[in-house]
Amino acid sequence: xxxxxxxxxxxxTISHQDYKHRRLLVVQPLGLPDESPSEDFIxxxxxxxxxxxxxxxxxxxxxxxxxxxxxxxxxxSVIVGIVDSVYLAxxxxxxxx
Amino acid sequence: MLLxxxxxxxxxxxxxxGTEGLKLLVVQPLNKKLEPVGPLQVAADVVQAGVGDLxxxxxxxxxxxxLPDVKFVPIDLALVGIVDELAVTAEDTFELTMQPGWNHFT
Numbered sequence: 001x002x003x004x005x006x007x008x009x010x011x012x013t014i015s016h017q018d019y020k021h022r023r024l025l026v027v028q029p030l031g032l033p034d035e036s037p038s039e040d041f042i043x044x045x046x047x048x049x050x051x052x053x054x055x056x057x058x059x060x061x062x063x064x065x066x067x068x069x070x071x072x073x074x075x076x077s078v079i080v081g082i083v084d085s086v087y088l089a090x091x092x093x094x095x096x097x
Numbered sequence: 098m099l100l101x102x103x104x105x106x107x108x109x110x111x112x113x114x115g116t117e118g119l120k121l122l123v124v125q126p127l128n129k130k131l132e133p134v135g136p137l138q139v140a141a142d143v144v145q146a147g148v149g150d151l152x153x154x155x156x157x158x159x160x161x162x163x164l165p166d167v168k169f170v171p172i173d174l175a176l177v178g179i180v181d182e183l184a185v186t187a188e189d190t191f192e193l194t195m196q197p198g199w200n201h202f203t
Contacts, residue, residue, distance in 0.1 A: 003195070005156060007129065007185055007190070007191060007192045008129055008183065008184050008185030008186060009098075009182075009184045010153060010180055010182075010183055011168050011182035011183075011184075012178035012179055012180055012181060013179070014144050014145070014178065014179040015144065015153070015177060015178035015179070016143060016144065016163055016177040018141055018163075018177075019153075019178055024098075024153060024178070024187055028129070028191075029144060030194065030195050031193065031195070032195060033196065037127055039128060040128055040129040041098060041099055041186075042098040042099060042100060042153055043098065049110045051184075051186060052186075052191060053202075054179060054202035055152060061157060061158050061159045061162075063194045066161075072162055073159075073162070074159040074160065074161075074162035074163035074169065074175065074177060075098070075155065075159060076098055076157060076159050077098050082203075084201070084202060084203045085199055085203070086195055086199075086200040086202070087198065087199050087200070088196070088197045088198065088200065089193055091198065095104055
């Protein structure tokens with residue numbers, strides 16, 4: 001799963017059956033200040049998230065099918081949580097670095 | 098899942114069993130600003146999209162699951178929605194990096 005920011009919405013009137021009754025949102029992955037930004041993607045919303053929310057996104061098909069409770073869902077990215085806060089340790093404090 | 102623009106159609110006379118009758122479209126993957134990402138690709142169409150349409154696409158195993166009948170076919174990109182409206186906030190609206198320590202989002 002990754003952390004991302006919802007930066008947009010996608011409206012599709014004609015869509016696959018598995019995508020009905022849920023919103024598609026544009027998600028920009030969050031990163032560290034010294035990393036180059038990752039490519040944005042589209043995710044199906046399972047949590048009533050909106051633009052500006054920081055979200056937890058499952059980007060794997062089997063997890064998505066479980067989250068949607070549909071064993072044949074053709075969905076890869078599903079928003080499974082809205083993030084309140086994240087704690088990152090100082091890089092220098094990690095003995096592995 | 099990702100956005101893509103339909104650029105054309107691909108016609109194959111000889112196809113893998115299970116993919117007969119499937120419409121193949123040539124698509125350009127796009128990012129949120131509708132800028133091209135990578136080369137043109139071929140996608141299976143299940144929503145009757147046409148040339149010029151902006152679409153939502155799904156990759157990998159889930160592309161084969163999008164097909165109506167046979168689910169075990171060698172398809173790795175499928176069109177699953179036709180975009181009517183795309184609303185994206187300006188580039189610098191949100192802070193997209195996390196700092197060491199606590200990051201509060203609400």
